[in-house]
Amino acid sequence: MTGQGVPIGPDAEFGSDPAELVDEYFDRPRAEAAIRELLLAAGEDPERDGLRETPARVARAYEELFTGLYTDPDEVLDRTFDEAHEELVLVRDIPMYSQCEHHLLPFHGMAHIGYIPNEQGRVTGLSKLARLVDLYAKRPQVQERLTSQIADALTRKLEPRGVIVVVDAEHLCMGMRGIRKAGSTTTTSAVRGIFRSSSSSRAEALSLIRGK
Ligand SMILES: Nc1nc2c(ncn2[C@@H]2O[C@H](COP(=O)(O)OP(=O)(O)OP(=O)(O)O)[C@@H](O)[C@H]2O)c(=O)[nH]1
Numbered sequence: 001m002t003g004q005g006v007p008i009g010p011d012a013e014f015g016s017d018p019a020e021l022v023d024e025y026f027d028r029p030r031a032e033a034a035i036r037e038l039l040l041a042a043g044e045d046p047e048r049d050g051l052r053e054t055p056a057r058v059a060r061a062y063e064e065l066f067t068g069l070y071t072d073p074d075e076v077l078d079r080t081f082d083e084a085h086e087e088l089v090l091v092r093d094i095p096m097y098s099q100c101e102h103h104l105l106p107f108h109g110m111a112h113i114g115y116i117p118n119e120q121g122r123v124t125g126l127s128k129l130a131r132l133v134d135l136y137a138k139r140p141q142v143q144e145r146l147t148s149q150i151a152d153a154l155t156r157k158l159e160p161r162g163v164i165v166v167v168d169a170e171h172l173c174m175g176m177r178g179i180r181k182a183g184s185t186t187t188t189s190a191v192r193g194i195f196r197s198s199s200s201s202r203a204e205a206l207s208l209i210r211g212k
C-alpha cells in the first residue's frame with residue numbers, strides 16, 4: 001500500500017493547523033509496526049526490556065523529524081513587511097538537521113541565506129529564514145533539493161532582487177557506512193535573480209557567507 005499523498009509542494013492545499021495534518025497523515029501505528037518488523041528482521045527480540053518501547057519511541061521521533069511534510073512554507077513567510085532596505089540581508093550559520101531520502105540517515109550542517117529585497121523593501125522576520133530551513137529539512141531530503149526549495153520559497157513570497165542559499169553538510173550515510181569518509185562535507189548553493197546574473201554580487205555574498 002502506498003502513502004496517502006501528503007500535500008507537499010507549492011500548490012499543496014494545507015489545513016491551517018500543521019498538528020491536524022500530522023494526525024491525518026502520519027500513521028503512527030504503521031510506523032511502530034514497521035520498526036518492530038525491522039528489529040525482528042535484524043534477529044532482535046522486540047519484547048526484551050530495552051526494546052519494548054522502541055517502536056513507539058522511534059515512531060514519535062520520525063513524526064517529529066518529518067513535520068516539514070505537514071507545514072505550509074508559504075504560511076511561514078506570510079508575515080512580510082516593508083522596510084526601506086534594498087541592500088543585502090544575510091543570515092549565516094543556521095543549524096540544519098535533515099535525513100537523506102536514500103538511507104534515512106542524518107545529514108547535518110549549516111545553512112546560509114542571503115537576499116536583496118525588492119524596490120518596495122519587502123522583508124521577512126529573520127527567524128522565518130531559520131523556520132524555512134527547518135521546514136524543508138524535516139522531510140526525507142537530498143541536499144540539492146533542500147537548497148533550491150529554500151531559495152524558491154523566498155523568491156515566491158518576497159519577490160526579491162536576488163536570493164542566495166548555501167548549505168554545508170556532512171552526510172552520515174557517507175561516514176558511518178558505505179564509503180566511510182567521515183568528516184567530508186558537501187556544499188550546495190542555489191542562486192536566483194541578481195546573484196545569478198551578476199558575478200560580482202554573487203562573489204560579495206559568498207565572501208560574506210565565508211566570513212572573509
Ligand atoms: N546528490 C546527493 N546524493 C546523496 C545525498 N544523500 C545521499 N546521497 C547519495 O545517494 C547515493 C545512493 O546511491 P546508491 O548506489 O543507490 O546506494 P548505496 O549502494 O547505498 O550507495 P553507497 O552510499 O555508495 O554505498 C549515494 O551515493 C549517497 O552518497 C544528497 O543529499 N544528494
Ligand SMILES: [Zn+2]
Nearest residue numbers: 100102103173
Ligand atoms: Zn544517504
